[in-house]
Amino acid sequence: MSLKLGVIGTGAIGRDHIRRCSQTLLNSQVVAVTDINLEQAAKVVADLQIGAEVYPDGHALINSAHVEALLVTSWGPSHEEFVLAAIAAGKPVFCEKPLAVTADGCRKIVEAEVAHGKRLVQVGFMRPYDEGYRALKAVIDSGQIGEPLMLHCAHRNPSVGENYKTDMAITDTLIHELDVLRWLLADDYVSVQVVFPRKSSKALAHLRDPQIVLLETAKGTRIDVEVFVNCQYGYDIQCEVVGETGIARLPEPSQVQMRSGAKLSNAILMDWKDRFIAAYDVELQAFIDGVRAGQVSGPSAWDGFAAAVAADACIEAQNSGQIVKVGLPDRPAFYR
Amino acid sequence: MSLKLGVIGTGAIGRDHIRRCSQTLLNSQVVAVTDINLEQAAKVVADLQIGAEVYPDGHALINSAHVEALLVTSWGPSHEEFVLAAIAAGKPVFCEKPLAVTADGCRKIVEAEVAHGKRLVQVGFMRPYDEGYRALKAVIDSGQIGEPLMLHCAHRNPSVGENYKTDMAITDTLIHELDVLRWLLADDYVSVQVVFPRKSSKALAHLRDPQIVLLETAKGTRIDVEVFVNCQYGYDIQCEVVGETGIARLPEPSQVQMRSGAKLSNAILMDWKDRFIAAYDVELQAFIDGVRAGQVSGPSAWDGFAAAVAADACIEAQNSGQIVKVGLPDRPAFYR
Amino acid sequence: MSLKLGVIGTGAIGRDHIRRCSQTLLNSQVVAVTDINLEQAAKVVADLQIGAEVYPDGHALINSAHVEALLVTSWGPSHEEFVLAAIAAGKPVFCEKPLAVTADGCRKIVEAEVAHGKRLVQVGFMRPYDEGYRALKAVIDSGQIGEPLMLHCAHRNPSVGENYKTDMAITDTLIHELDVLRWLLADDYVSVQVVFPRKSSKALAHLRDPQIVLLETAKGTRIDVEVFVNCQYGYDIQCEVVGETGIARLPEPSQVQMRSGAKLSNAILMDWKDRFIAAYDVELQAFIDGVRAGQVSGPSAWDGFAAAVAADACIEAQNSGQIVKVGLPDRPAFYR
Amino acid sequence: MSLKLGVIGTGAIGRDHIRRCSQTLLNSQVVAVTDINLEQAAKVVADLQIGAEVYPDGHALINSAHVEALLVTSWGPSHEEFVLAAIAAGKPVFCEKPLAVTADGCRKIVEAEVAHGKRLVQVGFMRPYDEGYRALKAVIDSGQIGEPLMLHCAHRNPSVGENYKTDMAITDTLIHELDVLRWLLADDYVSVQVVFPRKSSKALAHLRDPQIVLLETAKGTRIDVEVFVNCQYGYDIQCEVVGETGIARLPEPSQVQMRSGAKLSNAILMDWKDRFIAAYDVELQAFIDGVRAGQVSGPSAWDGFAAAVAADACIEAQNSGQIVKVGLPDRPAFYR
Incomplete structure (x- = not known):
């Protein structure tokens, strides 16, 4: 039984992940998509000839009974909100980097996941x-x-x-x-x-x-x-x-x-796409396999938080x- | 819809291909297996936890209505017989090398396929x-x-x-x-x-x-x-x-x-397995995709025949x- | 006409340079040697079968009428003294690194050479x-x-x-x-x-x-x-x-x-000797050729000074x- | 004491060897040159500013009391004659390839050298x-x-x-x-x-x-x-x-x-000159060192003969x- 995925964000990387999940990876099926631009979402569904439903917004999609796990590939500043919503819904979520645009946002996700008591989040670090x-x-x-x-x-x-x-x-x-x-x-x-x-x-x-x-x-x-x-x-x-x-x-x-x-x-x-294209396949397959096996692994919310904290320090170091x-x-x- | 495969021969390479089709490749399902040693065939089915039926012999399997395409991974001298039977049944067949143990055997397969009027045979040359x-x-x-x-x-x-x-x-x-x-x-x-x-x-x-x-x-x-x-x-x-x-x-x-x-x-x-393992995956996926698209490509019966003719000449050259x-x-x- | 060289210091590197000048390089002849250990100096002359005279000390050697140019390969702390003496005698001098053990010592050599008005010093940087x-x-x-x-x-x-x-x-x-x-x-x-x-x-x-x-x-x-x-x-x-x-x-x-x-x-x-052995030959040949042509080039006293100033800063940076x-x-x- | 060399042939390679012996190698001095074009020979002597005498022909040069060893760098077909003359005069000879233009010519040189009883010939194989x-x-x-x-x-x-x-x-x-x-x-x-x-x-x-x-x-x-x-x-x-x-x-x-x-x-x-230029220096230095030590080594007349015999067989194989x-x-x- 394929994992039923909902994808939030159908820009370049979202579209690419939808294609990947539909045509290249094992045991995954994209059943729901949404985007801030609903026409684009509909176009991607049509172009890739997948039978996915277009949802009016991310929250509707997250809470749909048809969706078992989420891919968040929307605009960076919206990641935090959707990941938190996924955790609230108790659904596994693969979030493209950045996990959140601030270290504080990452920290909130960490806290929510810890409170939930089980790993749900994988961050899109493919290396x-x-x-x-x-x-x-x-x-x-x-x-x-x-x-x-x-x-x-x-x-x-x-x-x-x-x-x-x-x-x-x-x-x-x-x-x-x-x-x-x-x-x-x-x-x-x-x-x-x-x-x-x-x-x-x-x-x-x-x-x-x-x-x-x-x-x-x-x-x-x-x-x-x-x-x-x-x-x-x-x-x-x-x-x-x-x-x-x-x-x-x-x-x-x-x-x-x-x-x-x-x-x-x-x-x-x-x-750069040629360099890491195989890693994208492996990364998403690992998420799908992990969710199906009941155990999300890979880069965690903590890893996303740690990277954000280090990045903040680097930017301070650039300036000082x-x-x-x-x-x-x-x-x-x-x-x- | 996955392609329903029957596999003749469950020795080392047969077992490996069954695992590959069941766990690694897209759109394929092994529904039937057989082997000269039926106990071994049953053991492979059990070990890999696939729901495949064990058939009493190759011909029964080839002619089963449940089988859409064949993998021939049996003992070399039996290849010719099973490939000819598959062609007779009008079913696509992937045959591990050698296509036949004599150039004459390969020629017969070529003639049968030409008479059939459509490519059915892919030879297991993975390079x-x-x-x-x-x-x-x-x-x-x-x-x-x-x-x-x-x-x-x-x-x-x-x-x-x-x-x-x-x-x-x-x-x-x-x-x-x-x-x-x-x-x-x-x-x-x-x-x-x-x-x-x-x-x-x-x-x-x-x-x-x-x-x-x-x-x-x-x-x-x-x-x-x-x-x-x-x-x-x-x-x-x-x-x-x-x-x-x-x-x-x-x-x-x-x-x-x-x-x-x-x-x-x-x-x-x-x-050698480490060197070409990825090629085996690509090769078999190409066969599966080709059959599903109605067009077998890859190394043909003619390629198998040409290689056999050249090999015969090389052996003569070794001796002379x-x-x-x-x-x-x-x-x-x-x-x- | 070979260049008549005097060598001050017959330890490992001194001995190696004497052999080089006597057996490998063109147009050079070691006519005078000295060392703080005169027996060792005599032994090197005997071992290498060169007809060089053993002088009682560096200053005697520098001022000998038989010596046209100097190689200083003695203990580091003595370099400054001998290089300054060579400049005073108006004779070209090849000094193994360091030119002097302090940046101040290097500076004094630079000033002496500038006062002399013509380049006489080449520092033994071979890279x-x-x-x-x-x-x-x-x-x-x-x-x-x-x-x-x-x-x-x-x-x-x-x-x-x-x-x-x-x-x-x-x-x-x-x-x-x-x-x-x-x-x-x-x-x-x-x-x-x-x-x-x-x-x-x-x-x-x-x-x-x-x-x-x-x-x-x-x-x-x-x-x-x-x-x-x-x-x-x-x-x-x-x-x-x-x-x-x-x-x-x-x-x-x-x-x-x-x-x-x-x-x-x-x-x-x-x-390390295997890595740069050819460079030692080229370096010393360049000194010999330069002296014979009336124009010492290669790493200068200024280069020795600049390296010493940078080295001092690095040591301060190690500590601070x-x-x-x-x-x-x-x-x-x-x-x- | 430098080895006194006579050079027969002042074309491109002859000129290059004269320069090499005069400016790059140890213990060699070109004292005599000749060429079928005496003006060119004189020009090379003038250009390279070496104090060599121009001889009217190869035999006069070979037999000159001032010449201790020979370099034969003339037109290929003349090599055999000059090498044989050098052996007759009992003088060491470095001969550019080919030793002779026929295997038979090489064989005659081998016989003459064996009859002489001591190695005199080095062939210009530099690899x-x-x-x-x-x-x-x-x-x-x-x-x-x-x-x-x-x-x-x-x-x-x-x-x-x-x-x-x-x-x-x-x-x-x-x-x-x-x-x-x-x-x-x-x-x-x-x-x-x-x-x-x-x-x-x-x-x-x-x-x-x-x-x-x-x-x-x-x-x-x-x-x-x-x-x-x-x-x-x-x-x-x-x-x-x-x-x-x-x-x-x-x-x-x-x-x-x-x-x-x-x-x-x-x-x-x-x-090709860039590839083997260092080898030319080493090769000729080995000849000079060998002659001075009384022992010519390096590629021998026999090696020249063996190469010629193999080359003849290759040409026959080209044709047949x-x-x-x-x-x-x-x-x-x-x-x-």
Whole structure:
């Protein structure tokens, strides 16, 4: 029996998840959709030829008896409201990042879920589902490089549009590293610092690009993340873990090796979707499988909260130039 | 509506395909199984907790009204009989390699399918479904290395058991290259030659290992395939295409790059199943999707026949040491 | 006509340079040696079968009419005295690093050389003579990666002995990066910061290892250098230059690629001498050629001074944990 | 005391060797030169500012009391005569390849040298002096890949001029592999075969390009060498040695790794001189050092003869399409 899903938000990512659940994943069926623009919602249903009902709003959809679990893919500021409503309805909910646009909003969701007494929320961080990161974690966890001491990371995009602002290097870009590195190391951030290198002439006037974010973890591991969103040459995600006895590096995407034009080369991806598309499938399948098995796992509301707290500290560090403490409360037993 | 599959043969690969169809692939359901050992068939049904009926023999299963399409994963010598029966019943059939144990058997299947008037048969050659080979073919087809002139290939296994004989280097090992390289080049073989290098001391007394197979295609492309099934170090599949203006090489499997113990290294797989496991999923899903869409594609009975004719020539070349012509008849319009 | 060299200090590096000048390089002849241990000096002369005279002390050697140019390879604290004496004698002098053990000592040498009016001093920084760094600089200078914005570097040794103290990570190890990165970028440091990651359990109790040094240049380029002298796995020097439009990385030493034991691997060097041995030859040949042509080039007394000033700032940053300004005076016209 | 060299032939390679001996190598001095064009010889002496005397012809130069050793860099067909004259004069001689233009000519030189009773001849095969091939041989000789069973090689040039004919793929191109692979394996060829793949459209009408040469050694090792002299993309020398337990591959030239324009790339050389320039220095220095030490080593007249015999067999195999035996006589004790 397929899991009956309701989807709130039928923009680009919502539509893509609906297609994924309908055509690619096992045991899932989208039975209900809604959007602030109901015509668009209806169009997506028609385009993808799924027999889903269009609901007038998110709350109606959440409370429909036909809907067993929710995907929240609406505008970021509306996430908190819909996730809280899902928890109130006792229904499992997969929420695209951000879980909420403020750390305080995340905290409220954490509290609601704890009060509910059972995990219902999975946050849409897909990198822990990427095969490369999983292989990297397996190497770390095997002990073959000893304890991790340092991580050298880079998050590079070919270019960004005019609406991309300096703080989005944290909230839209670094947020993925803030999530995946916590998971990779099973550790938490205690301080952050941001430095601004010489600005690239390829970046628009209003944007400070690149940036380097320095993170310190509770165990003392030091992480440097280069965020460079106008690097021109490709979408390139690097992660090198320096351990006591060796170094492990995130695999490069597998490519045909070429010899031509006086170059020995492998293609570098230009589009972030190509890099993580398989991880999206795995991530959502895990949610569906988890709900059907009665046990939501994956990135939790606490993980969403922890990432939000760290992101807030990074933005403060962007502005102050100082080393900023990350004030994450103790982790509730519920999330251990 | 899931495709209702009947599976003939519940040995290792049969069982694996049943699991795949039941748990991993979309829109498929195994409703019927049989095996020469009926107890084993029943055990597989029980172990995998699928509600499939155990049939007394292949023909009963093929002709069951509950079965829409067949998987033939029985003992090689029985393939021809079951595939012919499936064609007679007008049912789509996925047959594990070999399509038949003789080229003549393959020819009969080709003739039966042509007489039937519609493609029903897909042969279990999985390499054309491997992401790496597909990327390599895309590079060739794009024209960016010009016309292919030479291929340098290797098929290496760590070791083989006592039952592996010299001719199995062709029928069990090279057979994959015989299939995939035809597909890669959209070309046919016209001559073959086999040379025996110095024998490895790691090979058992009765086995000539390694071997080098030299193939010539209709377009004049020259292919050398090293077959080395006791190479000790790993399961390693190499394919380098030398074109007029550049060279393209099959991607290495993506691995964590390590620096440790005075070595910069990437792991090499040891087990062939790890190398092509994803291709098995894609291959069978393609069969299921094709049947549901009314159009079987993928490696055809003709492809199985062509591979068998080439394999026969290779075995003759092993014995004679001479350059042997490959006498493939003209391709019927049906398979163009 | 060979250049007649006098060598002060016949310890390990002195002896190696004597052998180099006598057996490997063109147009050089060691005619005079001395050491605080005269017996050792005599032994080196005898061992290497060179017809050099043993002088009672450095000053006698410097002022000998038979000596045209000097190599100072004595104990670090004695460098300043001998270099100043060489300048006073108007003789070209190649001084192993450090030029002097204090920035003030370096400054005095700079002033003496400027007063003399002609370049006489070359400091023994060999990395600018390494083929890999030269290739990297050629790429940067070609403009093909745009302006350099960030450098990610690592200096790793397998292990160090008990006498290696925390500040030697700066004075003995980082000093090479402090020199070569200024040269690579044609830029100067304006601030430094040092952070201490979680300590490796492989480091002795008294040593903080690894360390990360963050450097800012006058042009705004940001550099991070990981210094990790107990990394176990190899002697590994990494340098990645992130430019506006691309990235260039220091070549790995050329190695035989191996496939064995389930690994695709290249050897990593374990001994720093193997990594830079060719650069020592090129460096000293450049000194010899320069002196013979009447024009000493290569790393100057000013470069030695600038590295010393930056090193002092790094040590202050180790102790304070703060961002420390690098107070390098304006570069004299003499050194432009 | 420098070795006093006489050089016969001041064309491109002769001039380059004169420069090398005069400016780069240790302990050598060119004191005599000659050429069929005496004006050119005089011009080279003037251009390079060496104090060498111009002799009226090769024989006068060989017999001059001022000349201790010879470099023969004249037109190929004249090599035999000058080498024989050098042996008659009892003087060490470095002869650029070919040693003689016929195997018979090589044999006469071998006989003359054996009759003389001491090695005087070194043939200008430089690849055994290449650092990469030496590293590869060290791996083979260490036993870490077991006995070599197969070699997969390629010799690729971007393009060749109109005067390059099909047999020159053997005499000018493959000749380097014929030499270096004998040395690498310490083995001799017993049979050869040549196959012609589909011709590249980039090759001129009269030229068959590419070619594949298949060699069998006395120990049974099988070698395939792709010769492709219009490959467009670069000058690329590949050599992969497949042993019983592992594979070793000739190092790629060390290059800056680039990330730019959606490619992760390393430059490939376009000019063969860049690839082996260091090997020329080492090769000639070895000759000079050998003569001064009274012991010429390096590629011998026998090696030149063996390469010539194998080349003759390859040309016969080009014409016949058959497997051709290589009829090398037993090696004289003198050359063991």
